[in-house]
Amino acid sequence: MDRQRGNQSRMPLHLVISEKLREQILSGKYPPGSQLPSEFDMGVQFEVSRTTVRRAIANLINQGLVSAHRGRGVFVKERQKVIFSLSNPLSFFATELARQGVTGTIDPISFEVLQPPPDIAAVLNLTNAEPQAYRQQKIILTNQTPIALDIAYFPLDIGAALSEPLQHGFTYATLDQNGFSLERVEVTLESTHATHQVGGYLDLPIGAPLLIYRYVAYGEGDRPLVCGEILSRGDRASYSAVLTKKDLGSYTN
Amino acid sequence: MDRQRGNQSRMPLHLVISEKLREQILSGKYPPGSQLPSEFDMGVQFEVSRTTVRRAIANLINQGLVSAHRGRGVFVKERQKVIFSLSNPLSFFATELARQGVTGTIDPISFEVLQPPPDIAAVLNLTNAEPQAYRQQKIILTNQTPIALDIAYFPLDIGAALSEPLQHGFTYATLDQNGFSLERVEVTLESTHATHQVGGYLDLPIGAPLLIYRYVAYGEGDRPLVCGEILSRGDRASYSAVLTKKDLGSYTN
DNA sequence: TAGTGGTCTAGACCACGGC
């Protein structure tokens, strides 16, 4: 039942401190945007070494409650999420974002022909004779701050034909507007940790939670049009869906 | 383009070390289940202090690549995920898990009447005259290891009527089998960091990614039957859906 | 220049697991 210790028994000091700070942050003593005392001051206040204070702050950073800035201080993070609709992915970014009062923009990183990894090649039905595909990497920003990294693979003809609009527009909408009707999209959602590299793109520390939206979109004749994954900042994005009875099925099987 | 440093320029030592270890893990030099050298040995090998080695290992833990065990060592994590279907939530745990070759069980934590927070009360249409509801907390295990924490709120009558089956069975299926047909389920999926408390339940370190499945299920007459959230281990769970054309809508709006 | 967080050290002691 009570799998955690009370505040005094056998919890490490850094945890006692970070839990106390956590409560103070959530209770509003340190509201979003406010600054915590300096590491030195906290060391004096809690009568511990600076190393231990830093460990406590690391706990808070790992929980996404604060962020630290060299030369400035430690600040409580502001939090509000953007909601993406699974049910209506065509309005995926453009319409949905506007409705939520944010501007969505695209920052292209790369767009090139290469030989994709085997799992991608299999999904796109690539043959040994034509093993290549376009790979696009772009960053999605809302209100000028990066929120997601999109890595997409296109068959050669689609990538070549839509080279320009794909690089600066939203994928599903661009395909739909250029005669590639989306008949079916297979989606999985998962969560992982930010690596150092991805963290660099999305301005996140190592280990921060990411939402992964993996997708394969099929057109007419079950032809795969695009596949890829969108790595979204877990602290800034969420996905929503409404399931009605015809989707729900029954428990009998 | 190249937003990260080369391996020698101005990257902190702990990052250089953790990135090197990361490559070795991903390349197979340290396969899943294998043990890394001890902190002391690594300190000798990389010619750094034990503190710096520990910082590097913390980076790997934060990325979910390894886990540390006092008295034993640091081991590369095994990774395989369980897939939950959004499209067919009634077979949510029971059928789906069996198909994936794992056994799903329930470990009840609590089942009690209390006054839920305002947002929950609003969703359940609670009145000031009847502000209470049942809250259930349970842990979902696959193959005896905890994978998710489920916190659900039920209206008083449903909680009282189905007290027994709800505590040990899967929520959607239990409701469906007892005459509460699910007409509509509203779902959002997000990701957060594990707190110390939740980490204790799910055997995760502070800050580990969690998938949050928030749901409100409505029965006949749009009556809310249950709402709540499932906090799943990000390293063990994923959600899938298939969207067909009738779901997809068009881009015109 | 003063104050902040970031890195790194050398060393001590403790708690746990396995032999």
Added chain:
DNA sequence: CCGTGGTCTAGACCACTAC
């Protein structure tokens, strides 16, 4: 018992930000 990781200290130096 030894080897492992976990905690904590005191102190040094650096890099960045603001004034």
